[in-house]
Amino acid sequence: MNAVTFELKKECSRTKARRGQLKTPHGVIETPVFMPVGTAATIKAMRPEEVKESGACIILSNTYHLYLRPGHEIVREAGGLHKFMNWDRAILTDSGGYQVFSLGDLRKITEEGVTFRSHIDGSTHIFTPEKSIEVQNALGSDIIMAFDECAPYPADKAYVKQSMERTARWLARCKKAHRNTEEQSLFGIMQGGMYPDLRRQSAEEIVEMDLPGYAVGGLSVGEPKELMYEVMDHCLDCLPNNKPRYLMGVGSPDCLLEGVERGIDMFDCVLPTRIARNGMAMTSHGRVSIKNAKYERDFNALDPECSCYTCRNYSRAYLRHLFKANEILSSMLLSNHNLHFLVNMMGKIRNAIEEDRFLEYKKEFYLKYGKF
Amino acid sequence: MNAVTFELKKECSRTKARRGQLKTPHGVIETPVFMPVGTAATIKAMRPEEVKESGACIILSNTYHLYLRPGHEIVREAGGLHKFMNWDRAILTDSGGYQVFSLGDLRKITEEGVTFRSHIDGSTHIFTPEKSIEVQNALGSDIIMAFDECAPYPADKAYVKQSMERTARWLARCKKAHRNTEEQSLFGIMQGGMYPDLRRQSAEEIVEMDLPGYAVGGLSVGEPKELMYEVMDHCLDCLPNNKPRYLMGVGSPDCLLEGVERGIDMFDCVLPTRIARNGMAMTSHGRVSIKNAKYERDFNALDPECSCYTCRNYSRAYLRHLFKANEILSSMLLSNHNLHFLVNMMGKIRNAIEEDRFLEYKKEFYLKYGKF
Numbered sequence: 001m002n003a004v005t006f007e008l009k010k011e012c013s014r015t016k017a018r019r020g021q022l023k024t025p026h027g028v029i030e031t032p033v034f035m036p037v038g039t040a041a042t043i044k045a046m047r048p049e050e051v052k053e054s055g056a057c058i059i060l061s062n063t064y065h066l067y068l069r070p071g072h073e074i075v076r077e078a079g080g081l082h083k084f085m086n087w088d089r090a091i092l093t094d095s096g097g098y099q100v101f102s103l104g105d106l107r108k109i110t111e112e113g114v115t116f117r118s119h120i121d122g123s124t125h126i127f128t129p130e131k132s133i134e135v136q137n138a139l140g141s142d143i144i145m146a147f148d149e150c151a152p153y154p155a156d157k158a159y160v161k162q163s164m165e166r167t168a169r170w171l172a173r174c175k176k177a178h179r180n181t182e183e184q185s186l187f188g189i190m191q192g193g194m195y196p197d198l199r200r201q202s203a204e205e206i207v208e209m210d211l212p213g214y215a216v217g218g219l220s221v222g223e224p225k226e227l228m229y230e231v232m233d234h235c236l237d238c239l240p241n242n243k244p245r246y247l248m249g250v251g252s253p254d255c256l257l258e259g260v261e262r263g264i265d266m267f268d269c270v271l272p273t274r275i276a277r278n279g280m281a282m283t284s285h286g287r288v289s290i291k292n293a294k295y296e297r298d299f300n301a302l303d304p305e306c307s308c309y310t311c312r313n314y315s316r317a318y319l320r321h322l323f324k325a326n327e328i329l330s331s332m333l334l335s336n337h338n339l340h341f342l343v344n345m346m347g348k349i350r351n352a353i354e355e356d357r358f359l360e361y362k363k364e365f366y367l368k369y370g371k372f
Numbered sequence: 373m374n375a376v377t378f379e380l381k382k383e384c385s386r387t388k389a390r391r392g393q394l395k396t397p398h399g400v401i402e403t404p405v406f407m408p409v410g411t412a413a414t415i416k417a418m419r420p421e422e423v424k425e426s427g428a429c430i431i432l433s434n435t436y437h438l439y440l441r442p443g444h445e446i447v448r449e450a451g452g453l454h455k456f457m458n459w460d461r462a463i464l465t466d467s468g469g470y471q472v473f474s475l476g477d478l479r480k481i482t483e484e485g486v487t488f489r490s491h492i493d494g495s496t497h498i499f500t501p502e503k504s505i506e507v508q509n510a511l512g513s514d515i516i517m518a519f520d521e522c523a524p525y526p527a528d529k530a531y532v533k534q535s536m537e538r539t540a541r542w543l544a545r546c547k548k549a550h551r552n553t554e555e556q557s558l559f560g561i562m563q564g565g566m567y568p569d570l571r572r573q574s575a576e577e578i579v580e581m582d583l584p585g586y587a588v589g590g591l592s593v594g595e596p597k598e599l600m601y602e603v604m605d606h607c608l609d610c611l612p613n614n615k616p617r618y619l620m621g622v623g624s625p626d627c628l629l630e631g632v633e634r635g636i637d638m639f640d641c642v643l644p645t646r647i648a649r650n651g652m653a654m655t656s657h658g659r660v661s662i663k664n665a666k667y668e669r670d671f672n673a674l675d676p677e678c679s680c681y682t683c684r685n686y687s688r689a690y691l692r693h694l695f696k697a698n699e700i701l702s703s704m705l706l707s708n709h710n711l712h713f714l715v716n717m718m719g720k721i722r723n724a725i726e727e728d729r730f731l732e733y734k735k736e737f738y739l740k741y742g743k744f
Contacts, residue, residue, distance in 0.1 A: 040693070040694075040697040040699055041690070041693065041694075042694060042699050042701045044699065044700055044701070045700040045701065045704070046701070047681075047701070047704070065697075069693065069696060069697055070668070070689065070692075070693040070696075074668065074669060074689060074693075077669060077671070078671055078687060078689060078690070079671075084687070084689075084690055085690065086685045086686060086690075296442070296446065297446060297449060299449070299450055299451075309419075313458045314458060315450060315456070317442065317446060317450060317456075318413070318450070318456055318457065318458075320442075321412070321413065321441065321442040321446075322412075322413075322414060324441060324442075325412040325437075325441055327412055327414050327416065328416055328417040328700055328703055328704070329414045329416070329417065329418070329419070331700055332417070332419070332700070332704070
């Protein structure tokens with residue numbers, strides 16, 4: 001029995017959009033779902049209770065960051081990541097693969113794993129599939145991710161093929177190294193760059209491992225959105241219908257809609273909290289840059305259609321003032337709103353799928369939200 | 373009838389400590405009281421609901437800062453400072469005097485007022501007693517402060533005398549300029565530096581104005597603490613018993629105890645939130661610098677005797693991790709704790725006065741808290 005199981009509840013009649021349920025040791029998650037990112041064991045500028053209030057049932061945290069600081073052994077001693085950070089709902093951890101590959105000159109890849117230098121203090125470390133799983137087992141997240149290589153974009157086919165095949169070999173090592181199958185479930189990651197035949201090969205290799213879930217990696221890495229959607233279509237055709245599909249690192253409203261339409265069940269992205277710290281809000285009428293002079297005397301709510309704490313209690317004029325005065329409350333209030341916005345958008349998407357009017361919802365959303 | 377009234381409830385039999393009640397248009401405040409500082413219309417890194425949860429019934433906000441940004445007319449249009457910042461309890465605003473005098477080379481004093489350059493954009497402004505009151509009337513705070521000059525330390529007697537006498541003339545102009553006596557009460561400020569006879573003269577001049585409250589200004593400006601306490605004794609002997617006495621800008625635990633013992637009813641200080649952002653916590657066993665390596669694997673609460681949100685839900689190891697990772701949640705959680713600590717300390721002081729055991733409380737506190 002896997003720690004995490006998936007049940008498909010309903011499929012859209014005109015698209016590949018689907019409603020499902022993901023059962024985890026820390027609660028049931030309705031899908032499609034957006035997972036806020038808490039890189040360093042905190043969703044930036046938010047208390048866990050606020051994150052819950054937004055409706056979020058699962059968050060993502062980063063293995064690379066927690067391994068370096070505070071160290072996974074400390075998190076283990078604290079009783080695991082849930083207890084350490086005061087979050088009793090589900091957690092997914094990535095494998096650290098994406099982060100160490102992003103280090104560029106600071107890392108070196110071999111069949112064994114990746115040697116890298118810490119971005120914090122320059123110290124040298126090695127991540128192998130076994131090490132990544134060991135760290136994730138120490139963290140105790142409900143869903144752990146395979147250690148993969150996310151090939152850059154653009155990359156030539158020979159490189160992508162070699163990298164993708166190594167990712168498949170690494171997945172077998174991850175599965176073997178996983179020590180806590182009763183409480184944590186390992187998801188595999190499909191790679192293959194922008195090459196449909198490599199995506200198919202990757203899918204076949206990882207699906208053979210019979211895992212409780214599969215992720216689409218290597219997208220949203222710099223390619224045009226049209227290409228991303230095209231590749232996504234290929235990817236999803238190769239994945240089994242009865243397992244959850246997770247599109248990694250994607251979370252803008254348009255990408256959520258396009259991903260859901262193609263059959264994605266899970267998304268994660270730093271977007272809502274990161275843009276909040278830069279004074280940007282997502283609202284039902286499009287993006288708002290709160291520092292704009294036109295909000296100086298605007299005493300309306302940030303999003304008049306929103307019911308979040310920020311919109312119930314503060315005006316655009318006040319939010320603009322906080323941002324310009326560089327006040328921490330600015331990041332707190334905008335993060336709260338943006339997370340509420342995206343999590344609630346996913347709720348509306350789920351309702352629309354249940355009522356078989358996903359395409360209508362998508363059209364209405366684009367009409368109101370405007371250009372991206 | 374004044375907007376703010378004071379009632380003396382009980383006096384300590386062995387010290388000058390006193391229990392009172394301050395009635396304001398935004399609630400009743402039990403004294404002695406500590407007022408958290410929300411310089412730019414926000415208690416840094418805290419939601420107003422958290423500030424309330426700490427027990428705080430009145431906060432201080434800064435006229436100089438709000439005049440420059442967002443501008444007092446915007447706050448007026450928003451419906452006043454309470455509504456603008458979502459705080460429905462009492463607010464005291466300072467006069468901006470202390471801030472403009474602190475600008476050093478950027479300001480020039482005449483009998484009319486103070487010409488100064490903004491620390492934000494270098495633009496030139498003038499604060500007069502009339503202007504300060506106009507701004508505070510626009511903000512709508514429950515208690516507004518007279519525009520005074522806070523003489524530096526050290527300063528020669530001739531300068532302090534001249535400055536103190538001008539402060540008294542400015543007070544008369546403030547009283548005359550005050551337009552909203554039904555909803556806002558003007559407090560006078562005693563000056564006179566470290567000179568007992570000047571303090572007496574200042575007290576006589578301001579008490580003659582028959583105001584609803586008086587502040588002791590010009591202390592904690594760099595003088596040794598022993599001298600501050602000595603001068604404070606003189607100051608309080610000159611003030612009427614039936615009016616609240618406010619010691620401006622003071623709020624470390626030892627100063628609160630020494631101030632209460634001498635008959636102070638109100639305090640304000642940025643200390644709890646400022647040191648929180650630097651990773652410092654006040655606990656019942658003394659100060660804790662959370663970045664200290666000894667807390668790396670310390671899974672106990674920050675202050676085992678504290679019942680605040682932070683101490684109920686997080687460990688020292690987690691707080692240390694957040695601080696070292698430069699996470700906003702670090703400032704949020706430590707600010708919450710420090711404010712809770714000081715506000716609750718004042719509650720214990722009030723209980724001790726009611727039970728006529730203030731000196732015993734003070735002794736116990738020092739024994740546990742240790743050196744300052």
